[in-house]
Amino acid sequence: MTLYPAIDLKDGKAVRLTKGLMDSAKIYSDKPWSLVQKFEQMGAEWVHLVDLNGAFAGEPRNLKEIIKIRQNCNVKLELGGGIRDEKTIKKMLEIGIDRIVLGSIAVTNPEFVKEMASKYPIAVGIDAIDGFVAVEGWADVSTMKAIDLAKEYASAGVEAIICTDVSKDGTLAGVNVEFTLDIARVSGISTIASGGVKDESDIEALIATNEVDGVIIGKAYYEGRLDLQKMFKLLN
Template identity: 55%
Template sequence: MLEIFPAIDLKEGQVVRLYKGKMSSAKVYGSPIDFAKKFENMGSKWIHIVDLDGAFCGEPKNLGVIHKIRESTNLKIQLGGGIRSEENIKNYIEIGIDRLILGSVAMKNPDFVEKMALRYPIAVGIDAKDGKVAIEGWAHTEQLEATHLAKRFKNTGIEAVICTDISRDGAFEGINVDWTLSIAKASECFCIASGGFRDENDLIILDEAFKENKVIGGVIIGKAYYEDKIDLKSILKRFL
């Protein structure tokens, strides 16, 4: 059964959603604490938080509001964005974050990520444009294939791989199931699909594909919820 991760993307302390990763496209939806409480009341077990300011700057920028979210709910929190040192990781662990996502640093220093995974609950974020790894808030695209990076973290102790097809993110074009499966097979990890989710039918297709290929994983739900295109409470009830 798919694990559902409602998303909270933070920009200057507010919940926003982007279109295909462009900060200039940010649409503000309101208070992250209010949304976190809503997700908990709907029955969610997790929330997926991204510090967008941190992702672009290379260091955490929304620590205060993230701390308030932690204090306001009992949800498990999966967090990424600008986490590029052990000090960053320790600071978040100390305030009770359950899983840290390492993205850009996974591309630049995979040995560091492997070392951190032996000490802390770590997920690797692999974001891609046309199959190539994108880093630093998606501002730069490398020549490395995302599947090659995923394979690098096979059998390294990471808890999950989160794979985002940037070309579909916030565009309601449907999850890139085939690409997600390629990342899951390369990493052999719990695999969380991100980018393009549009409706409950996407979940059915992804769930069936995961079962057929013996993949265990989940999906991040963001803009489809904020734009009232889905009944998240019903989805959570179905997939719990």
């Protein structure tokens, strides 16, 4: 089980949202790069970055902060939010991002995503509201079921699927284990759970499945509900 501490970037600051609503943003740091250093010291191998402004704009908007994060840590970084063409993918990889997360475009243009996965380290982000895929920074809900999208990428060469139950995200209400398992089983791809992690019990529940490979941790850490350093020691 790989733990992915998360940093969501909005206007250059590290924030967390509730259910993906931008006006719910709570600021946790105006120095996101210092958070990454802290995660690295705790034992993190990966950190999950989201450019929230980029997710809504359809193009990266926190590039200055992303570059500074890369320059100040040695952990692997995965990045999502507004990355929708090959030029941007290449640019992000050139500045040192280790894996690109494609979300909205995975719904609207799966052939493009499959082509990119054959060339670059790509993860697909599947974000669901009531079982249907949410796009454009979760502002819209498509007519596609999350399960069907996962099937679409079953043999597409993507490195991982990151699945988020939007109704749980930022709520500390507990991770949706069943949803995550469904995605893992139909895709056969390394699956990372996201949304709603409240404490150690959620991580233990995911580990017990033997079918989920990772979990993204955000508000549970920032609100002091989860001892991240302890969890890294247990898992390493």
